[in-house]
Every structure is written in structure tokens, then in C-alpha cells.
Amino acid sequence: MLSCREEVLAFTKQLVNIESIVNTDGEKVIAHSLYTLLTSFPYFLENPTHATIEQTNHDDLERYNVLSFVKGTKGNSNRTVILMGHMDTVGIDDFNQLKEFACTPDELMRALRDEELPSTARDHLDSGEWLFGRGVLDMKSGLASHLYLLKYYSENPDQLDGNLVFLAECDEEDGSHGVLSALKTLKRWKEEHQFDYVAAINADFVSPRYEGDENRYIYKGTVGKLLPSFFITGAETHVGSCFEGLDPNFIAAELTKQINYSPELCNEAYGETTVPPVSLKQTDLKPSYTVQTALSAYVYYNFFIHSWSPKDVLVKLKEQATIAFENALATFYDRYKAFCEISGERFMPTEWSSRVYTFEEFEELLISENGAKYSSHMDAFKAELLLDTSLDTRMFAARVVEEAWKWMKDKSPAIILFYSSLYSPRIELSGKSEVEQNLIDAVETAVKAIQPTYQYPIVTRNFFPYISDMSFVALSDDEEGIRAVSDNNPGWGTKHFVEYSDIRDINVPVINIGPYGIDAHKKLERMEMTYSLEVVPNLTNEVIRELISK
Structure with a gap:
């Protein structure tokens, strides 16, 4: 088990402190701040071409993705896992009089002690086991988990028989310009470095599915969304x-x-x-x-x-x-x-x-x-x-x-x-191919390894139930299905266009292992720290080890 809680918590707060509301200059600020942090790691000082900050394509706004990779030295494998997560958040107007504290968790939690709160939120606040603030759950703690693992393997490449790619994308909360632009970089790296993408691991938030649900979910594949x-x-x-x-x-x-x-x-x-x-x-x-x-x-x-x-x-x-x-x-x-x-x-x-x-x-x-x-x-x-x-x-x-x-x-x-809007493709992870089955097996092994260390059930399901950038790294639809989107969107090729062929060129099976919490997109957004800061990084690491590190 990696002792990662304090470092992931520090990364989480560092990211949350940067107000990065979608479609604002904050997206640009957090990308540059994250790039500065990441390139301060010794590995990237020695390998500066392994990290990049890139502006999005075909976007009305100026914003950026941050991408990097670590090449393992344990062997000669080209197997590569993508760790992905978004940097943007929804707005903070719902915080009302507490708006100035929305992105400073410690100050927000002090202020919340004087507020009228629902009993469950009050219990969470008093427990010391939950962190409140905009983006702590959706999804900066998940991004912090990935950042921790990137740093860990950059310091220990001899434990990696393969490669690790880190993608922090913008604009997940609106038009997904970030991940759609990043596909071209992932495709270029695939050709330049012979990366064999065997899995993508997203770290978006998970929540109870019903009142009283104590399960913590890992999702294989994702729901699709049409408008x-x-x-x-x-x-x-x-x-x-x-x-x-x-x-x-x-x-x-x-x-x-x-x-x-x-x-x-x-x-x-x-x-x-x-x-x-x-x-x-x-x-x-x-x-x-x-x-x-x-x-x-x-x-x-x-x-x-x-x-x-x-x-x-x-x-x-x-x-x-x-x-x-x-x-x-x-x-x-x-x-x-x-x-x-x-x-x-x-x-x-x-x-x-x-x-x-x-x-x-x-x-x-x-x-x-x-x-x-x-x-x-x-x-x-x-x-x-x-x-x-x-x-x-x-x-x-x-x-x-x-x-x-x-x-x-x-x-x-x-x-x-x-x-009239973006189609976020559905993704089925059924085990129909060897690469899909390997990922399913790796998830099962990881859960068996980590479950004894954590009190609540860790349960796998087939479809992530919320819209996320997971949709843009694989395609389960055939060409006829995609043509139905392009031929029936009046703005296609002018106001709206997606190169779905870029997705098909990457086409990597994807899962979601993310922080657990409640009230995402709401004033009382919060995440449970033990699962989010300790279990999530270790689950993700076990999947990485099963796929490319052994």
C-alpha cells in the first residue's frame, strides 16, 4: 500500500485553491499552474520533452490541456496506461454569502460551522473525515490522485515495465474541447513513442446511488448522452x-x-x-x-x-x-x-x-x-x-x-x-477483446487486494452514470451510428464538429476509479477523505501494476 494520503490531500487543496470555473480565464490559470508544478518534478527537469501544455483546437476560448508521460525502465514493454481527469469546475454562485470561501476548503469549513446545515452534512463536517469545497469532489481530488501516481512513477521508473501518460483536460463541464484536442497529442505520441494504449483510467467522482447506499463504485465504461x-x-x-x-x-x-x-x-x-x-x-x-x-x-x-x-x-x-x-x-x-x-x-x-x-x-x-x-x-x-x-x-x-x-x-x-449538441458516446466494456478482458481482470484483482483495508464495499458496475470525458477515448458505435449524429445535426461542420475518427484511432478501454462524496455541483460538495485520498490512488495503482508493472 502506498502511503499517499497527505500528499494527495496537499495536491487536492493546491488545485482547489485555483478557481477554474469552466469558460472563464480560470481554466487557463489552472493549466499553467499545474504545468509549472508538474515540470518542477526532477524527472521532467531531466526529460522536458515528456511534458507539454497545449491550447485546445477549434475553440472560441483560450484554454489549455496539460499532458505528460513517464517511460518505465523495468523492461522494454510499450504497454501504456492513460490517467485522465479534468481541471475545470462548475460555478460558485450557489455559495451565496460564502462565495469567497468556495475554493479554500479549510476556511469554508470553518465558516460552515456557523451555518444551518442538513444533519448529514453537519455530521460529515464535524467528523473531520470529509473535505468541503468547489471541486474537491468533481474532480480535483481525483486529478490529485493521478498527479501523485505520476510523481511516484517519475521517481521510481524502475518499477514500471511500460509507460504512464497523464492527461489533465479542460472544458469537461461544457463542450469537451479539452479531451477532443488531446486526442491528437495522444495519437502523435502513440506513433512517435510506439505507445500501446491498453487502458485509460478516469478519476471522476462517484456517489451513492440511493439513500443509504454505502457502496463505493468502480465503473467499467460509461453512459452515452444525446440531445x-x-x-x-x-x-x-x-x-x-x-x-x-x-x-x-x-x-x-x-x-x-x-x-x-x-x-x-x-x-x-x-x-x-x-x-x-x-x-x-x-x-x-x-x-x-x-x-x-x-x-x-x-x-x-x-x-x-x-x-x-x-x-x-x-x-x-x-x-x-x-x-x-x-x-x-x-x-x-x-x-x-x-x-x-x-x-x-x-x-x-x-x-x-x-x-x-x-x-x-x-x-x-x-x-x-x-x-x-x-x-x-x-x-x-x-x-x-x-x-x-x-x-x-x-x-x-x-x-x-x-x-x-x-x-x-x-x-x-x-x-x-x-x-443540436455534442454526442458523448456510450462505451461498453464487455470483455469482447483481449485488451478489454485484461482491464476487467485487473480491476477485479485490484479490488480483491484493496477491499480488506477498507470498511465499505467496493463494487463494480458497467456504466458510469454521469457525462464525462471517458466518452471520448473509445467508441462502441459503428460508422452508421456516428453518421446519424453528423447527418442530423444542423450545425455540423460549422458551429459544431467532432472528429470521431480521432477517438477510433485511440479506442482504448476505459474505467472510472474516482473520489467518493456527495453533493457535486452543489454548495455542500464534499468528499470522504479516506476513500478519496488513500483507497483511490491504491486501487488505481493496483490496476496499473496488473496491466504494465509486473
Whole structure:
């Protein structure tokens, strides 16, 4: 067992003290600070080319990744383990009057003693076994664990029959520009140094899965995340003649009723089930108040997957959207008829029917109807739209569909289904290849070795349940699944682009061994120190030893 608690704790506090909120200059500051620290280690003073700080690619902001590697001297193996973790955090506004202490754990905990706290948080604070502060859990203590192991093997390369790569990436909490940029460096090192990447170990946080859950989890593979989005058109009318038109918000409400919290849209694999989709935005696209009903509405949903591909999700959601559209029309006609009965007005229904297109189908229809003139117009429109830096990828995609709709010859109500944001791929670690099985075996051996030293159960599961950069070091999707993402994202190639081929070129099995705690992304974010500072580094080290050090 490595005696690492105090050193990992010191690294944790050093990292937490640097406010590194995503999409702020703090990301730049922490990268340079970490690089300065890392290159002060004797190994990197002697081997300066083994460490680098690199700016992200295709990024609107200036920020950096820090990467380094240690080459073992025990043998001649090229087997290489990647230790990865992110440097950025979410914001600190939720700390309110304690905001000035958010990144100084010791001062924060002193201040919290005078606060009204939930009983569990109070017990943790009083125990002396928990560390509070922004980023202590998500995930600077995990990064500190990796930093400790990098330093340890830089001082003891004779214990390493292979190589260790350290990756500290930025922008995990938003667009994953960090890890996507780092892939090119990992690929270059693979060619230059003949690194044989046999595993990646992420160190993102783990938490109880339910109240009273005392397990500490190791995750093999990770959940995937999509953002299916719907542009909905109706038929505009004056609100005083409401039944002469169709409100797109009415269809949107029915769509959310159909999709939100639906168990039918939970994806089960290997005995584990994703949480159902839930809406993250629902709005009409009217710029200001008028007494005309909205021309269009826009809604998108978080959607987790374990085994479904992005193409599978489109098929399922097109079916769900059709059901919702038909339900909305049926309710509309029923209410219109009932209104006519009580008002004495004549029932004169418009013969609308449900129309649902994927963006790919929508594009093909518009090109067939309008030809090159449409394509040229949309290329110019997107180029101009890129100048509006206030638009994120999601609203950019919506504006593209809104503009494309103007070219539609049949303007009767419709739903356009598309993806409007980054796809974080699902990763299955099933043992289907030798390299996957070796990692699974190494995890099992590590748990058996460390479990007797720790009081709570260390349990393995198949899918990390939160979005993380684990998604970008391997691909379980085939080319058809990835094409469903690119062909159905209106901003693809302009506002949004991912070189998924870079992921496939690395394609290394990945696990998560990270700090344990509660309330990540909340004011009372905290991590349990014994597991996070002692067990995590030793578990990770056992996996490294099983894979490349023996």
C-alpha cells in the first residue's frame, strides 16, 4: 500500500485553491499552474520533452490541456496506461454569502460551522473525515490522485515495465474541447513513442446511488448522452380565432408529456438501466409579444443510452413524436367540437395530419424541391449566423432549421427531429477483446487486494452514470451510428464538429476509479477523505501494476 494520503490531500487543496470555473480565464490559470508544478518534478527537469501544455483546437476560448508521460525502465514493454481527469469546475454562485470561501476548503469549513446545515452534512463536517469545497469532489481530488501516481512513477521508473501518460483536460463541464484536442497529442505520441494504449483510467467522482447506499463504485465504461431536439411548426392565427390555427406550443406540450420520464425510453444493458429522458428546454421562438399565436416552438431533451445507437434513438423518437402529434390533433379536434357545441358556432375543422421528419429527411426533401439554390442559401446563412457569438450550438441548430423551414413548400404543421449538441458516446466494456478482458481482470484483482483495508464495499458496475470525458477515448458505435449524429445535426461542420475518427484511432478501454462524496455541483460538495485520498490512488495503482508493472 502506498502511503499517499497527505500528499494527495496537499495536491487536492493546491488545485482547489485555483478557481477554474469552466469558460472563464480560470481554466487557463489552472493549466499553467499545474504545468509549472508538474515540470518542477526532477524527472521532467531531466526529460522536458515528456511534458507539454497545449491550447485546445477549434475553440472560441483560450484554454489549455496539460499532458505528460513517464517511460518505465523495468523492461522494454510499450504497454501504456492513460490517467485522465479534468481541471475545470462548475460555478460558485450557489455559495451565496460564502462565495469567497468556495475554493479554500479549510476556511469554508470553518465558516460552515456557523451555518444551518442538513444533519448529514453537519455530521460529515464535524467528523473531520470529509473535505468541503468547489471541486474537491468533481474532480480535483481525483486529478490529485493521478498527479501523485505520476510523481511516484517519475521517481521510481524502475518499477514500471511500460509507460504512464497523464492527461489533465479542460472544458469537461461544457463542450469537451479539452479531451477532443488531446486526442491528437495522444495519437502523435502513440506513433512517435510506439505507445500501446491498453487502458485509460478516469478519476471522476462517484456517489451513492440511493439513500443509504454505502457502496463505493468502480465503473467499467460509461453512459452515452444525446440531445434530441424538436422544431415544431403550427398554423398561426389571431388568438381571438384560436381554432383557425394550431398553436405549436400545444404540440410541444403533448410531446413533452409523451417523452418526459417515459420508462419506455430507458435503455437497459447488462442489467443496468438509464434514467428516462427529461426536457432541458421548451420555448416558442416568438421574439416579442403579439396577439398572433407562435409560428414555431423548440424543445430538447436529455437522453442517456447504454446500448442504443444515435440512429436507434432517432427511430424511437420519431415514433414517439408521431404519437404525440396525433394525440395533440385528436385533443384539438375534440375541444374544437365541444366549443362549437356550447357556442353555437359551425364546426369547420382543418384537415391537418401528423408530419414528423428527421433533419436528414427534411434536408433531402428541401434539396429535391429547391435544388442548389437552397443549399447555397443555407451555406451563406450559416456562415453569417456564426458571427452571432451569443448562440450556443443548440440555438444555432434551431435557427438553421427555422431558416430552412422557410423553403418548405407545404407549410402545414410539422415536427423536425434533430441533434443540436455534442454526442458523448456510450462505451461498453464487455470483455469482447483481449485488451478489454485484461482491464476487467485487473480491476477485479485490484479490488480483491484493496477491499480488506477498507470498511465499505467496493463494487463494480458497467456504466458510469454521469457525462464525462471517458466518452471520448473509445467508441462502441459503428460508422452508421456516428453518421446519424453528423447527418442530423444542423450545425455540423460549422458551429459544431467532432472528429470521431480521432477517438477510433485511440479506442482504448476505459474505467472510472474516482473520489467518493456527495453533493457535486452543489454548495455542500464534499468528499470522504479516506476513500478519496488513500483507497483511490491504491486501487488505481493496483490496476496499473496488473496491466504494465509486473
